[in-house]
Amino acid sequence: MKVFGLWSLVFGLVILHTAAYASYISLNTALSSQVQGKNLKVMISSTNKGDESAYNVRAEIKVAGQGLLAEKRPELPVNTAYQAQFNVPLTHQLPGNYPLILILHYTDANQYPFSALSVQTYAFGREAPSPIFGQAKATAFAKEGELRFTLKNLGESEVRAKTYLVAPQELSVGQEKVELVLSPKSEGSASFKLKNFSALNGSTYQLFAVTEYESGGLHYTSVAPGTVKITAEESLLGLSYILIYLLLAALVIAFIAAQFVKKK
Numbered sequence: 001m002k003v004f005g006l007w008s009l010v011f012g013l014v015i016l017h018t019a020a021y022a023s024y025i026s027l028n029t030a031l032s033s034q035v036q037g038k039n040l041k042v043m044i045s046s047t048n049k050g051d052e053s054a055y056n057v058r059a060e061i062k063v064a065g066q067g068l069l070a071e072k073r074p075e076l077p078v079n080t081a082y083q084a085q086f087n088v089p090l091t092h093q094l095p096g097n098y099p100l101i102l103i104l105h106y107t108d109a110n111q112y113p114f115s116a117l118s119v120q121t122y123a124f125g126r127e128a129p130s131p132i133f134g135q136a137k138a139t140a141f142a143k144e145g146e147l148r149f150t151l152k153n154l155g156e157s158e159v160r161a162k163t164y165l166v167a168p169q170e171l172s173v174g175q176e177k178v179e180l181v182l183s184p185k186s187e188g189s190a191s192f193k194l195k196n197f198s199a200l201n202g203s204t205y206q207l208f209a210v211t212e213y214e215s216g217g218l219h220y221t222s223v224a225p226g227t228v229k230i231t232a233e234e235s236l237l238g239l240s241y242i243l244i245y246l247l248l249a250a251l252v253i254a255f256i257a258a259q260f261v262k263k264k
Contacts, residue, residue, distance in 0.1 A: 026050040027057075027082075031102050031118045035090070040064070040122060042086040046104055048076045054106040059084040062101040064091060076106070095125025096219030099210050101166055113198070115168040119208040121221045128218040131155030132182070134163075136209045136226025141194070147226050148191040149209045153182035161213040165192045168207070170199040171228065199230045 029046040044059050059070040059082070070084035092098065102118040136149040153159050159182045165173050174193030182188050192209075199205065209224040 023052040024050045025052060025054045025106070025108060025114070027054065027104060027106065027116055029102070029104055029116060029118055031100070031120060033100055033120070033122045035122055035124055038090050040086075040088040040090055040100075040124075042088065042100065044070070044084045044102060044104075045081055046076075046083075047081045048078050051078060052109065053077045055109065055111070057082045057104070057106045060103040060105060061086055061088075062103070063088055064098065090124055092124050092219065094214060094217060094219045095123075096128035096214075097121045097123050097130065097221045098219060099212070099221050099223065101208075101210075103169075105169075113169065115170065117166055117168055117206055117208060119166055119210060119223050119225075121223065124219075126218075128220050130211075130220040130222040132159060132161060132211055132213075132220065132222040134209055134211055134222050134224030136207070136224045138227045138229070139194075140229040140231045141196070142231050143196050145194050145228070146191045147194055147207060147209070147228065148189060149224055149226065150187055150189045151180055151182060151211060151222075151224075152187040153184060156184050157215065158183055159213055159215065161211045163190065163209055163211040166208040166210055167194070168199075168205050170197055170203075171195065171205060171207075172197045194228065196230060201230055204229045 026049045027046045028049045029044070032043045034041045040063060042061055048054050054076040055074065056072055057076045058072040061068050066088065068086055068088065070086065073082050076082050098121060100120050100122055104116045105113065107113050131154045133152045133154060134149060136147055139145050139147050147165065151161065151163070161182065162177045162179050164177045167173050172195040178190040180188045180190060205228045207226045207228060209226060211222040213220050
């Protein structure tokens, strides 16, 4: 009976752990834009594909040096869509491609804040395909880490570019921008320091390294996605689950060994 009780406790903890993470919110977001004269029309639609409601859903865009907020929706039930539109006046001095950043803010039922990111480009005046190709490496850390990225210049002329990291509000970025000078047909690399501000254990977040520069009367933008996984150990009452399982296993082994000693 004592052995049965110990194993019941083990299974109970596993079930408790599974149940605690059973519900989730998953926002399937579509971002589109269209330049109309000197205005940018931005359309956002996000559907909750999780199994619980999202709360305080609100879209924020960053474009052309502006930060704009849409109206907040108090609750977004499962399989329903949040929609928002913006009409942004553009004051760009040069034609070319520019970044459009979407931050979708929301909370769970306990009012814990989350954010989801989308980044794309739009053409003002004329298209300016960038010869810069960026790639950010996936990384994982508990409290602090870094996201490394590489830039390749596929063009025939030198490029002086600035790269900045678009990160969710759950993570803090150590520096604003990184400057790189790339010779023709060459590559360079740099990194951003990151800190876990309010990210949940076991979560994976998408980030974007955005590179901008001007050349030949055109503005260029390159976007490189990357991912960060938070690997801090989960805990119960301040103890990690791994430690709890090891302690329980040790208790079971000690109990079985004690039975053999008694028989002798």
